[in-house]
Amino acid sequence: xxxxxxxxxxxxxxxxxxxxxVVLWETLSRAxxxxxxxxxxxxxxxxxxLRFLQTGELQQNIGISAWRALxxxxxxxxxxxxxxxxxxxxxxxxxxxxxxxxMVRNVPHLALIPLVILWFGIDEEAKLFLVALGVFFPIYVNxxxxxxxxxxxxxxxxRTYGMGKRKLLIKVILPGALPSIFTGMRYGLGIMWxxxxxxxxxxxxxxxxxxxxxxxxxxxxxxxxxxxLIYALLGKLADSIARALERFSLQWHPAFQTGA
Amino acid sequence: MxxxxxxxxxxxxxxxxxxxxxxxxxxxxxxxxLTVEKGQFLAIxxxxxxxxxxxxxxxxxxxxxxxxxxxxxxxxxGQTATRVMFQEPRLLPWARVLENVAVGLTGLANRTEALSRxxxxxxxxxxxxxxxxxxxxxxxxxxxxxxxxxxxxxxxxILALDEPLGALDALTRIEMQHLLSSVWQxxxxxxxxxxxxxxxxxxxADRVVVLDAGKIALDIAxxxxxxxxxxxxxxxxxxQMILGHLLDDERA
Ligand SMILES: Nc1ncnc2c1ncn2[C@@H]1O[C@H](COP(=O)(O)OP(=O)(O)O)[C@@H](O)[C@H]1O
Ligand SMILES: [Mg+2]
Numbered sequence: 001x002x003x004x005x006x007x008x009x010x011x012x013x014x015x016x017x018x019x020x021x022v023v024l025w026e027t028l029s030r031a032x033x034x035x036x037x038x039x040x041x042x043x044x045x046x047x048x049x050l051r052f053l054q055t056g057e058l059q060q061n062i063g064i065s066a067w068r069a070l071x072x073x074x075x076x077x078x079x080x081x082x083x084x085x086x087x088x089x090x091x092x093x094x095x096x097x098x099x100x101x102x103m104v105r106n107v108p109h110l111a112l113i114p115l116v117i118l119w120f121g122i123d124e125e126a127k128l129f130l131v132a133l134g135v136f137f138p139i140y141v142n143x144x145x146x147x148x149x150x151x152x153x154x155x156x157x158x159r160t161y162g163m164g165k166r167k168l169l170i171k172v173i174l175p176g177a178l179p180s181i182f183t184g185m186r187y188g189l190g191i192m193w194x195x196x197x198x199x200x201x202x203x204x205x206x207x208x209x210x211x212x213x214x215x216x217x218x219x220x221x222x223x224x225x226x227x228x229l230i231y232a233l234l235g236k237l238a239d240s241i242a243r244a245l246e247r248f249s250l251q252w253h254p255a256f257q258t259g260a
Numbered sequence: 261m262x263x264x265x266x267x268x269x270x271x272x273x274x275x276x277x278x279x280x281x282x283x284x285x286x287x288x289x290x291x292x293x294l295t296v297e298k299g300q301f302l303a304i305x306x307x308x309x310x311x312x313x314x315x316x317x318x319x320x321x322x323x324x325x326x327x328x329x330x331x332x333x334x335x336x337x338g339q340t341a342t343r344v345m346f347q348e349p350r351l352l353p354w355a356r357v358l359e360n361v362a363v364g365l366t367g368l369a370n371r372t373e374a375l376s377r378x379x380x381x382x383x384x385x386x387x388x389x390x391x392x393x394x395x396x397x398x399x400x401x402x403x404x405x406x407x408x409x410x411x412x413x414x415x416x417x418i419l420a421l422d423e424p425l426g427a428l429d430a431l432t433r434i435e436m437q438h439l440l441s442s443v444w445q446x447x448x449x450x451x452x453x454x455x456x457x458x459x460x461x462x463x464x465a466d467r468v469v470v471l472d473a474g475k476i477a478l479d480i481a482x483x484x485x486x487x488x489x490x491x492x493x494x495x496x497x498x499x500q501m502i503l504g505h506l507l508d509d510e511r512a
Contacts, residue, residue, distance in 0.1 A: 154352065157350040158363075159322075161363050162367045171352065175352070175354040175355075250354075251394070252356075252394045254396045
């Protein structure tokens, strides 16, 4: 049995290193070892944070980026899940589409950026398309793997007890595939942010990536670092929510059982 | 539940007539004739790979014969035809114990009724206060008890058991044998137990069939009065007989 990962103790220990790094960073900045034009001190970044919070620019850009991220995720995720489900359940559907999908998968979706800009310009569609495409594959692949990995003995059991297709899907197949679907979801979330950062940095007129690029032009390194940190925090937040959801839905799983 | 008095021992629960089953070139069951009366406890013994599971799967309708007929007598109202208990408990890991037992009433009762009957049956198999546990926290023997409750909740006419105690330790096994015996005596379903344990067959069964090379090699009635215990002289007598037969086959 793996050690329980969600005890208070473990959570606290995880924060020791980040706090130490920030303290070290501040100390080195104040001592002049790290100069302002390389990396501003954490307090300077925090000051930028307050400044942007006051003007409302920060909330607005975070809002726009989050909207793009979640919409793209929802679109790519549902298509990936739907196709994974279809291909996991139907050999016909799998034979028809899986080879093609596996081939397309080998094209890095970020390589499509020039093409996507040609198609959509720098409008919202371009970013949504890229995010959706990036999120699609991990969710598709892991949903498919999850369904194919469901214990056939359990499926046979369900059949002998008279479960129809619907009941089998809801009571046996989906719950059995769920751990794998969560894995895909968490991969997808990582790709979601990565794609969005790249897309917003290259072509956008709003959002966190745009904010960072603007700041770069005006040599506001504190704002650049702020954007990067906010990306990191949003990524962490998304992952934490996914983990919490995972822990909640997989209570039955020995790996998530913490005793009482 | 069927009352003892309504029992007619001449009435067959099921009948195999010249049943054949092949896998590719390999003939696994060749011309099996076997009629089992309602309420009888039949044990099937045989070496590994001799076709016991195949026979049971045919009985349960999980597989179709390549030749011959399998006739099952119709069941009375509120009964299901055949339930299978496998060597593995096959519980849904994501469903609590109570829900797992209720699976046995899929399509037979509404949810509320299923859960309340599941609760009652869990008590009957000695798991009275484990309703809300996950299968993962149960021991192997407890999981098999849940599987037994799930198999029994639909009041099957026939319960087919494929080495259900094979993976349990010796003590748990004896406990489960007694549980099985008492549940069978109370509910009077027809039991077909595949086992490789000769003493288990003698403890539980009215009749023992030895399967060898796809044929029935021995078919005897176990006439020891119940309740039975392990290791009595009568049991030893039957055990010698069956073992002698199994080993004779080996030499031949
Ligand atoms: N689905 C199958 N396909 C091919 N061969 C099978 C299949 N099921 C069983 N067999 C073969 O049939 C023989 C009998 O199997 P089984 O009934 O499981 O034996 P037992 O339960 O007595 O150990 C074995 O040789 C096995 O390999
Ligand atoms: Mg077998």
